[in-house]
Amino acid sequence: MKTVLVVDDDDALRELILWKLTKGGYATLSAADGEAGLAAATAAATAGVAPDLILVDWMMPKMTGIELCQALRDNPLTSPVPIILLTANRQDAEIERGFEVGVDDYVLKPFNPKELLGRVRAVLARAEARA
Amino acid sequence: MNGPRARTRARAEAEVRPILFGVLDGDAIDPRILDRLTPSRRRALDALARDLLPNVRGPDKEMLVGLLGGAGGAVESARRDSRSSRASVRLRAGGFLAEAGSDSAIHDLLALLHDHNPQVRWSAARGLGRLGDPAAISPLLASLEGARPLPVDVVADAIFEIRTCPVSLLRQGLRSRSVATRAVTVELLGRFQSLAAADDVLGLLQHDPSVEVRARAARCLGRMGTPRTIGPLLACLDDGPVALRVQAIWALGEIGADESVPALRAILLDGAHRMAEAAALALLATGAFGVQVLTQIACDGGSSADLARDALASAEPEPHLN
Numbered sequence: 001m002k003t004v005l006v007v008d009d010d011d012a013l014r015e016l017i018l019w020k021l022t023k024g025g026y027a028t029l030s031a032a033d034g035e036a037g038l039a040a041a042t043a044a045a046t047a048g049v050a051p052d053l054i055l056v057d058w059m060m061p062k063m064t065g066i067e068l069c070q071a072l073r074d075n076p077l078t079s080p081v082p083i084i085l086l087t088a089n090r091q092d093a094e095i096e097r098g099f100e101v102g103v104d105d106y107v108l109k110p111f112n113p114k115e116l117l118g119r120v121r122a123v124l125a126r127a128e129a130r131a
Numbered sequence: 132m133n134g135p136r137a138r139t140r141a142r143a144e145a146e147v148r149p150i151l152f153g154v155l156d157g158d159a160i161d162p163r164i165l166d167r168l169t170p171s172r173r174r175a176l177d178a179l180a181r182d183l184l185p186n187v188r189g190p191d192k193e194m195l196v197g198l199l200g201g202a203g204g205a206v207e208s209a210r211r212d213s214r215s216s217r218a219s220v221r222l223r224a225g226g227f228l229a230e231a232g233s234d235s236a237i238h239d240l241l242a243l244l245h246d247h248n249p250q251v252r253w254s255a256a257r258g259l260g261r262l263g264d265p266a267a268i269s270p271l272l273a274s275l276e277g278a279r280p281l282p283v284d285v286v287a288d289a290i291f292e293i294r295t296c297p298v299s300l301l302r303q304g305l306r307s308r309s310v311a312t313r314a315v316t317v318e319l320l321g322r323f324q325s326l327a328a329a330d331d332v333l334g335l336l337q338h339d340p341s342v343e344v345r346a347r348a349a350r351c352l353g354r355m356g357t358p359r360t361i362g363p364l365l366a367c368l369d370d371g372p373v374a375l376r377v378q379a380i381w382a383l384g385e386i387g388a389d390e391s392v393p394a395l396r397a398i399l400l401d402g403a404h405r406m407a408e409a410a411a412l413a414l415l416a417t418g419a420f421g422v423q424v425l426t427q428i429a430c431d432g433g434s435s436a437d438l439a440r441d442a443l444a445s446a447e448p449e450p451h452l453n
Contacts, residue, residue: 016152112189
């Protein structure tokens with residue numbers, strides 16, 4: 001079973017995503033801010049069970065989604081893990097910034113939870129094809 | 132945060148969450164389940180639905196609004212709250228109406244545009260932007276004037292969020308007597324990159340009596356990236372207010388032509404700090420020739436060298452501090 005780490009400070013949204021992923025057949029991990037997300041990803045990767053995908057919200061306290069993505073990419077243990085960024089920011093330059101730090105895909109908020117699940121499946125399938 | 136009340140709320144939320152998520156999954160909801168909820172569970176369900184509203188769209192949003200409306204009419208309640216004597220209640224109601232996007236929302240939010248509390252007015256403008264109805268554009272522009280005018284950037288952000296603004300309407304705004312209206316419209320033409328209006332914007336850059344409008348016009352031309360505006364932008368560098376010159380420098384960097392490089396180099400070497408700093412970043416933005424000049428200045432030493440080095444360093448990916 002694939003594992004998805006969800007990092008989002010919005011409790012209601014995080015719970016909805018976790019619910020959707022669980023129903024979609026994924027194991028889940030979660031964190032409520034960027035620092036906790038980095039710690040969770042690093043701990044899992046160090047234990048040899050890195051998440052298969054990380055969903056990251058852009059706007060978070062302590063560490064933004066972009067900073068988290070950068071940190072994940074800088075760590076050899078977490079750098080191969082695909083990342084999907086959740087963002088309400090529609091400005092092209094900001095989205096480009098996400099891709100610059102190595103985000104694999106992004107989902108614009110507001111979104112349809114079914115669409116999010118589709119993106120997760122697609123990114124995981126691409127990652128599997130690459131491996 | 133971890134007191135008894137918070138724990139009770141968390142428990143209530145955990146109990147009603149499956150109902151709410153089930154609704155979003157397309158489960159048909161038995162009205163008797165909702166009827167049997169205790170008041171605290173009902174409040175928890177409504178609070179969760181409200182929290183999720185800004186994050187979902189389409190049928191999911193409609194389902195949430197239906198769930199809220201079906202139990203005592205949250206939309207109707209918010210409409211009443213939008214006329215409350217308490218600003219915090221009006222503010223919350225406006226935010227909810229914008230998220231719920233009901234048919235009446237535009238009318239309620241337009242009324243809140245004239246609220247005596249500035250935070251309520253700003254929130255209403257943002258809400259109108261989120262609603263995305265072009266019918267709000269003219270009232271938003273009108274809200275720049277009058278006894279309680281909205282700030283230029285609040286209105287520009289709201290109209291930009293609507294996304295479908297007719298260029299003809301904006302070009303008309305460029306000829307307004309109101310400085311704020313000209314400022315907003317030139318700002319939006321830049322953000323929408325409406326090249327058809329480049330000549331009108333050029334006219335404002337050269338002749339508008341307002342420094343703010345001229346500075347925004349320079350920025351707008353930078354966003355449009357039209358090389359034929361380089362000459363007039365270079366002319367702005369000779370004299371005039373610093374705010375205008377800084378925007379013209381930025382615009383020249385964005386347009387990215389080699390012919391701007393000598394003027395930007397001169398400002399970096401001899402200009403006041405704020406302009407020199409802007410010139411260093413603009414040189415970086417112009418491309419290979421600008422980077423070559425920056426590198427040379429960085430190697431030569433002196434006060435300009437620090438700015439050149441800073442600009443070059445800003446192009447490097449930032450190392451992350453673990």
